[in-house]
Structures are given as structure tokens and as C-alpha cells.
Amino acid sequence: FIQRLLRIEVSLALKEGRISPTELCRKCLNRIKKTHHLNAYITVSEELALKQAHEAESRLSKGVSKGPLDGIPFAVKDNFCTENIKTTCASNMLKDYTPPYNATVVQKLLDQGAVLMGKTNLDEFAMGSGSTDSAFGPVRNPWSYEAAYREKSGADPDADWVIAGGSSGGSAAAVASLTSFFSLGSDTGGSTRNPGALCGVVALKPTYGLVSRHGLIPLVNSMDVPGIITRSVHDAATVLGVLQGHDVKDSTTVTDHPTPLTGLPDDFDPRNIRVGIPKEYHGPGLSQETLAQWSRVADMFEQAGFQVEQVSLPHTQHSIVCYHVLCHAEVASNMARFDGLEYGHRSDVSSSTEAMYAATRHGGFNDVVRGRILSGNYFLLKQNYEHYFVKAQQVRRLINEDFRRVFGSGVDVLLTPTTLSDAMRHTDFVQEDNRTRSAQEDIFTQPANMAGLPAVSVPTALSSRGLPIGLQLIGPAFQDRSLLTVAQWIEQKVGFAPIRYHGDAGEGEIRVDVLPSTPTVWEKNYLIPC
């Protein structure tokens, strides 16, 4: 049944004609309507999706597929520009903004024949960790409505629903609830991995510079990376294979030819892999259940012959503070362009240009955005610059150095929790402000952004409340493929069961044979570079 399918299998099913792209697209559109209460989408591009699906169908019927993504439904976080489709950043400022161009990553997926279902909800301008601070309302975690959560916690999902995590909560909820087969998030301090962990999906933040940011409305240019959310590690590799590579429109993308990601090896020798467990990640606030998962997977590694060792990243504790200084400073700078002149919301106040600016920006941005702009400008003031911005950059270099030393000593991958715990109830989450929550939620994820390293969150188990727990793997720069190889190993060992769709009879019509969980067509002779 479709809910059991990973994307690769759908792709195969499409190719073999067991299901048509139009049929698949319709199923997803129906499901979007049925899961409307999740508030995962801001815009659903139904007409365009059906048109694209139809085109894919005619290609497939002629046997001229564009590749593994041809005809596959996907969703895009609403901070990536999409030509002729509203791109709001979940803000009143861009509520009616329709960009005239596609982000490079969106264009690449469209060129591959993937079918765009719509734009997903987020915290305004990606500033948040719960997808609760959106001008379009919060995103609900699909697991709130699963039997496991309802039964174990005895909760009423309409009152006690849990957050999806953020800021790419809509993208994670879309994939978890099977309204899209993969989605794009953005990851600045954990914004892809955090909701990935809380929604029980695979969430990859590639190495900074591997994937183009052109068309991604920035939060922090020096840390933003387009993120990939999928239902399997293999799918994440497939999508990364399409997205990675130099883009002339983004000067920070690497010019070297990236490693192809056509398939991940599954027959490597674990004895050649060294896994580091950073002791600094065992900090206050880490839930017992997440800690237990962390230990469990570390033990699994050890039992399988991996070399598991404790490592130290001594500057980790200072990372989150510095992350916030750098983030707010760049936010202040990046948000300066929203003055209502060239595009976006413009206030009616017209007594002077300055008055118009002030009213536009007050009406267009929420408190979180305005607060970050204010503090960011404070950090950038000439008299404060050395004390805050420059110091934070120095610490950033030290954090970078920590990772470099550990990886330089021969460690291939680091295993850490992704979040402190499973998803919080919305009513609990909003007891603290956005800044406090971001500091808690990004604690394990933002160091990888500070250092530009690839990191992936893999779901490992359900908590006692019936909610997903994810673990994070961090790898050396541009070793995304090796990272995914280890992630896939975990995925296969833990046997995490994603959400099964509880559809009506109509939904069950798609008959697709479930493929074996380990595909047999992958390359066999690949060694992980160490």
C-alpha cells in the first residue's frame, strides 16, 4: 500500500506503470485536503501539480523518464522562491508576494520532472524552532493524530496536539503525513533536522556550499543550507544527487565536481568506521528517553564492529550564544531590504519616506523578527561590533577547529541526539518565548551550521508517549555520501515504522507491491573514503 512505500519504490511503480503520476498526484492532493488540520501547507499549487503530473505521465507512457524523480510529488518550504507561486516566508510582509523566478533547487527538481504540490508552512522568515510563529498559524505534528500517541498519552489530539518542530515544520509534516514524497526545508541552526526528528522522517542538512542557496530567502547567509526531508535515507541521497553542485548564481557553491550519489553502499566493513560520541552533547535538559536511544544506537554500532569512542568538542557550550549573535546580526542586515518599496507589504502611511518605512516594517514583521532585527542592529553598532560580532566569529572559528581536530584524528562520523526530547505539546511549548525555545531546540544542531558540516537526523524509535525520537550524525565537510551511508545503516538496523496512512476505502486502491527493504540494484564495490 502506498503508505508503506518509500519514494524509490513509487518511482519504480511509476516506471512499471502500476500507478500513473496523475493518479499519484490526485492521491496526494486528496490527502492534503484530509490533513488540512495539520496546517502544513500555506499554498497548494493544485492546478500546476496536475499539469506537471500529466506531463510526467505522457513522458512515462512513451518510456522517456527524466529520472528517478519524474512524476514524484514534492513540497517546498515557503521561503524558497517559486515562479508565479506565492512565496510568503509565513510573514505579512510577503503575504502577497509572487517571485518572478525559481530558486535553483526548485528549478533543478522541476527539470527532473518532480511534481510540486505546494509551499509549506514555517516560522516567520524561518525564525523559530516550533513552526508555531507563522502568520498563517502553527503547524501540527501528524503524530498527534496517531494511535500510538492517543492511546499512550490518552490525549485529545484537538487540544493536546504536539508541535512539528521548526522552522521547516510544514515540510516535515508534509512528508510524515504522506502528502508529498519528499520536501525541501532550509537549515540554518537545525531548522530541517529538528522537525525531521520530531516528525519521524529523515532530514539532511548538506555541507555548506554543496547546494545552491540562490532563491532561498535568507535567514543567515553564512549558515543557511537547503535541507532535504524524505522517508528514507536512500531517497535523501537521490534528491541530494540532483540538487548538489556548483551554481553560477551562488558564488559560495563549490566548483569541484561533487561525488555522485546514485546509490549508497551497504556492504562496507564496519570495522573501518570510527564513530565519535561527543561528551559535551550529554548536557542538562536531555530527556532520559533520547539518551537511551543515543546509547542504544551507540551500542548497536559497537556490536556491529564499528570503532566507537568518546570525543570532546570543548567549545560546544559557547556555540548557541555565538550562533544567536551572528544570526541576529545577519538578520538585521538581510531584513533591511523589506522597506515596502520594491515589493511586499507597504503601509498606507505617506507623511514621509521614513514614516512609511517604520509603519511598513511594524505591520509586516512579527515580534520575533522585529526583536532579532533590533538586537542584530545593536550587535552591529560601531561601538559594539568588536564585543559581539567579532567575538562570536572568533568562537565560531574555535568550534570549527574542534570539529577539524576530531575528524582529523580519524573519526569518520559523530553520533549525537538531534533534539533534547520528543515533541512538546503546543500548549507547553508556547509557555516560553521564541528565543528561549530556539536556544533549547537548536542546542545540538547549530554547531554543524557554525562549522558548515553535513548532518542528518534519522528517526530511531517512538518514545513512551508514542512520538518519534531522532538521532543526528555529523560528518566532515563534503563527506555527505559517507554520512548518508552510515545513516542508512542505522535506518536499516532500527526498523523505525513511519506513519501508516489511515485512509478510507478509496485510498486503498493503489496496489503496489512492497519492494524488499534492501534494494539489490545498488553499487556493491564502493568503499567509504576515510
Next chain:
Amino acid sequence: MAASSAGIGTLLCKNINKQIEIFYPTNRRYTWCVIRRICTSISRFRCQGQIKRKSAPKELVGVVGLEVHAQIQSITKLFSGSQVRFQAPPNSLVSFFDASLPGTLPVLNRRCVEAAVMTGLALDCVINRKSLFDRKHYFYADLPAGYQITQQRRPIAVDGTLTYSHLGGTRRNTLITKSVRIKQIQLEQDSGKSLHDDRRGQTLIDLNRAGVGLMELVMEPDMSCGEEAAAAVRELQLILQALGTCQGHMDEGQLRVDANVSVHRPGDPWGVRTEVKNINSGRNLARAIGYTTKLHCSGPVRQPEFMPEPNLPPLIVYDRPSTAPPCVHPSQVVVLEEVRAGLPELPRARRTRLVESYDILPEHSFTLVNEDGLTDYFEAVVKETKAGPRKVIGWVNQVLLGLLHHHSLSVSQSPVTPQMLAQLLNLQENGQISSSVAKQVFQELWRAPGKTAQQIIQEQDLGIVSNTTEIHRICQKVVDSHPDQVQAIRGGNKKVLNKLMGLVQKETKGRADPVLVRSILEEKTS
């Protein structure tokens, strides 16, 4: 330059008065000086005569530093693919990036980097092999992103020298050569333009200029007056034009000058710094610095905030092609060796060459090079005439240039072409006309450029009179009617002979061969 700016004087003065910004005081002392309004007086403040302070016994000394913004001559903008063109329809040259659409990123134009490197080399700068871009934040309507991308921390070129000359001395014909240190050259974006419609209370914005590549050249305060500053800017303009890195048309805003002027009494600390912004012509520059307006000291202005531009990696300039990394395509790198090899002849070298090849004076070469097109004109005349270069230079630098300035024309607008002048000089060389007739004919050519020198001479019967009998007759007549002068000559005052010669030429309308006249007169007065 002088010709091109003549018509815009009044317009500019308004702008200058409006745009004067008073900067924060640099020390505790506030120096007040009375400076008249720009353009309300035509008298010039010269280097020798420092600013006079009414009822102040001690003289004030000026210190001038310049910041020059030169628009890079390139097909597209500094970070986007939009075209660079002056006076295109408003907002017709605006890319998504120029309009700061969210999600767009800057992509550095290699041509602009080359232009800055070339300019840096021409000004003896140290080229930084690695330079960085920064954001400078302002809230201006014509700066769509809210910041300008510039090079604050580490500019592309530093520590250069601009050597310039100006004519000084009592007769203003002595060449004075000085130099000013170039602190740095930085690459940065130009802003858009705001137009204020006061009647409707609207501000209109044109982004065609937004994002055009600029080289900001920061000069050390090594100059002491407007005249020096104007000469330095003129030299810079010539260098940029020779390099082709900036077209240098001040009236089109391709070269804009901000002057930091401060005055102090010798021995005292520097006074209040006044910044005069956007001076669009050399003449106005000299005046603006000379006069500046009465100083009104306002409170400190908020400093713009800076931060590193995160979307542009460090800009690397390679010494040789072999030092560039192999993964980068050769079309993506700027190589110092190649830029250096492409350096054209610079104005200074050109002047030296002119002095050496034509045996003319340095001040002559200065005039030739400083007037647009005059060197070419001069060389074209020299090529086609038997007259020596030293003779030609007098015609070109004095007769021709005098008329051009009088009529506010540029060299290219001269009604007399180099060929026409060459013909005229040839007639004189051949002994067909006298030098005074030649000057007369030149005026005729200027008035009626359709005719040749030959035609004018024939029509007006200006050919030289070499009929000895006729000249003898006229000389005799002059000698007979001026007995006193003849007496004086015979008494030993040979200078008086010139007076008699003049009288003969008057009779012959300047057509008589002066050598012949002199010998006849000498004979008759001996």
C-alpha cells in the same frame, strides 16, 4: 573638460549647496572661517593665497583630501547581468538582484575586478592578492537592499601614488609637479537615483544606476588647495581614460568627487572637517574647495554599520596563470601578470614621449595631453607639414587652443582640421605667405571652414610680395616720410628699424618677405 562643464555651472552650484554635509568635529577646537558661497564670485582662491580670515591676523592653511568615485567602464553591473548605460529609460536596466528581490545573490563581474587591478597598477598601488567584501548599511530609498556592498576591511588595492602637475608661477606657465598618496582603491556598488517631486510630495526612484561598479579612490590629505585638487583629479581622469577603466565624463556622473576640506593655522591641530559631496566638474571642484560655505557644526552623525558580506567568498588575484587553482576555469580568474601586460601608455609616459620625440617643452606636453584630443591633433599636423614641431606647438597650444577656449569648443569641434592647419603651415614654410598673413588666414579658415588656405590667399590677394622693385619703392617711401627715425637708426639705435619694418608691412598688408624688407631698409638707412 572645461568646455564640457561650461553649461552646467549654475545647475551644479545648486546641488553643491544642497548636498553639503557637515561632518563631526575632529577635535575640541571649532575653527570658524568665513567662506563665500560657491559660484557667487568668480575670483579664484589660489594655492599661494591661503584662505583669508576676516579680522584674523594669522593666515589659515587648507588641507584637502579627496574621495573619488569612478564608475567602471563595463558592459554589465558589478554583481548582476544588467547593462550599464547612461540615460536609459528609468528602471529599464534593473535585474532581480539590483531590485534586491529576496533570495538573489551577488555574482562578481570579473571585468570590474580587472579594471580595479589595472587602475591600481597604474597608480603604483600594492594589489592585495586577497581582498574582502563588506556590507555598509544605510536606509536610503535608492539603496534597495538597505546596504551597499563595498570593501571596508581589505580593499583590492592600497598604498599608491598619483603624480600630477599644474601650471603655476606668476605668469602661470611654470610646470609644478606634485604627488598625492592613494590610500586605497575599493570596489563597490553605485546607488540608484531618487527624484523628489515636491509639488506632489513624491519620491521617484530610478534603479538603473543601482549596482553599477564603482572604484572608490581614497586620497590622503596631501593637497592644500582647490587648484591642486583639480589638477590631481584631472590627471586621474586622464589615467582612467587611457586605461579604459572609466570613461570619466563628470557631467554624466562617471567621475564624482567628494572633498574633505579642513583649515587650520600652521602649528594648530586640524580644524573642522567639511565634506563637499558630489562635485561634478574640475572647475567646480577648485571653487568648492576654495570657498566652501560658512560652517554650521551639527551633532555627530550616526556611523553606518558594517559587516562582512557573507555571499561573496574572498576575492583572489593570482600572480601568474600557473598559480591559479586547477579546478577554476581560466575565464574565472584575474591574473596580475596579464593585467600588467595589458597596461597602455599612461599620460605621464605620453608627455615624456612627446617631449623626447618632438623636442618640445614639458609644459607644452602638459597642455597637449591635458586637452582631450589635442595630442592627436598636434601629431596629425606634424605628420603633414614641413614646419618643425616647435613651430606647430605654438600654433596648436596658443592660436588654436585660444580660439577653442574663447568659443567654448572641444578639440574635436574645431572648425579647422589638422589637415587645414598643416596646409597653411606648408604655405608659410614654402615662403608663399608671411607669418602674419598665416594668422590672418587661420582666422578666415575658422570663419569659413569650407575653403582651403590656398583659396583664401588667392581670393584676398594675400600672397607674399617678392617683387623687389615694388618693395624698393615702398621702402623708399617709408624712409622718406620718417626722417627722424632714420636719423635715430643712423645714430646707432637699431631697434627703430623694426618700427620702419612694421610700417612697410602695413603698406603691403603683411605680404612682403620680411627678410627682403629688412635688408632693403638696412641698406637705405645705412
